[in-house]
Amino acid sequence: MSRWRLHTAAYALLLPFLLFYVLFMLLPLGLGLFVSLYNWSFTGDKLFVALDNYKDLLMDSDFWASLWHTFYFVIISTPTLVILGLLLALLVNLKLRGSRLFQTVYFLPNLLSIAVVTAVWSIMFQPYTGFINAGLHFLGMEDEIFWLTDPGYAWYSILTATVWWTVGFNMILFLAGLQEIPKDLYEAASLDGADRKQQLWYVTIPMLRRVTVLVTMLQVIASFKIFGQVWLMTKGGPGNATRTVVQYIYETGFRQQNMGLASAMSYVLMIVTLFIVILQFRLMNEKEKAGGIS
Template sequence: MTAAPVLTQTPVSPVSTIGSTRRARRSPLHQHDARAGWLFLAPFGIFYLAFLIGPTIDMLVTSFFNTSLVKPGLGSFAGFANYAEMLSRPDFWSAMLATLQFTLYTVPPLVVVAFVFAVLTNRMRRGQWFFRLAFFLPFVLPSATISLIWTFIFTPGTGLWPLVESWVGITPGAGMLASPNTAMIGIAIATIWWTVGFNFVLYLAGLQEIPRELYEAAAVDGATAWEQIRFITLPLLSRTHTLVLLLQIIASLKIFDQVYLMTGGGPGISTQVVLQLVTGTGFTDNRLGAASAASVLLFILILVIAVIRQIATRPNRSEA
């Protein structure tokens, strides 16, 4: 009998394995895919550098100079004088307080209302398209249109809001936007009606990614609707909650259009926000350096809030 051949296996060197892997990664096909990816990213990259990164760097540089709108060049070097001036101006802190007040008025309703409407719409078997259209349609309207609509609604004598106040037994006063105590509330109401559809769509998209089998199994086990929301919906939408909350805080801190068009910062300066102060300082007082310093301070505030939110929502690895 002929002996069966003995099969020997040559050991594979880790170095050769890594080398072959690197050669495979550098294959012409891989390089072609990489070039195609960069080619598709190029239009957005150019737009991002030209209209976001570039102006941001220019704003940071300008904040250290006495730059004027009517004089060419950067002007004389000011160092941190523009920052010190802004931090010592009472109207800057008033504008910062008004911005934070608007953020406090709008962020919780825009998150909670959008989530509730999304949950109710997601439970409907028919007609979801109508509610998606109804909630998102105001968001596509320009800010000027929204401001005109709600300014007319709040107008005493002819607006719908004073009429509703008279129906419920409240004596209409000078108007929602005419009082320093209620003007920011009126702007917040208009903003909530205008932008709640965007958060609604984000929540609805997240809800539709949750398998319905989880809800059906929970219902079979006797879970109530609130228990399903508490133990299924809320945990599985944690990333959507983080995204919506962060985007909404940033958007509220950058408020400008509604304030400028509905109240102009009044009555007095009760609704003047930071970006309106920046516009007045830069284009009315012709002091681009001081206006850039105020913009940088607002940017720092937004960055700090974003970092705090990111740290707060980071999973604890020690507990994993």
């Protein structure tokens, strides 16, 4: 078969994906940028305002507050989900009795919809009747904790539901990475006198560096896009204490019917997320080169 025929076959196989990519990724990106330059409403009325939406955005204190709330969730969720995912993968990889069952149990919540997850945890976090408070009362705590309406506890309640829902996916990625590490490395380390702790620190973790970069980047992106848990559990409250930037975009676009400003917010969020991910990737890549991991 000639090279031309090989290329033709390859492009023919790629064509369906490329069509979907253009239709559902590139076209919406271009349309969003176009809309962000207009004062655009649901009624079809539009007025070209150039960069005025972006100027208004810079002066909008509610937008910056919601962006900070999103950053805060990224800060508390990313290390938690990455570390717990690694620990669960290490536990399952020990191949103890029942490890297959634990692997399934840890991953199953990832298959549930966000509506089911938030409904379950909202019930568990209810004051007076919720399972969490009932357990604390059983242990001797007398005070009633309002998990979803107290600014001091709301974010950690959302984090708990998110961890239970999504940590299984990170565990699967780490587990795949663990199973790709050559056994010869552990045997060589054992012959050199390395105990299990030293093998973990000097063999397992360095060999998982690429998987860790992938998991961390995916987690940062997912945390920046958080909306469902917050909307269904707290509606952004109490007050606006847990309102994220995606929720603010939704409220601006669909409640205030200002699609131009909402599109501008979406582009700013995309740029911020892209910048953080690229910065994170470069820092980890430089650390990998310094450590001599190829």
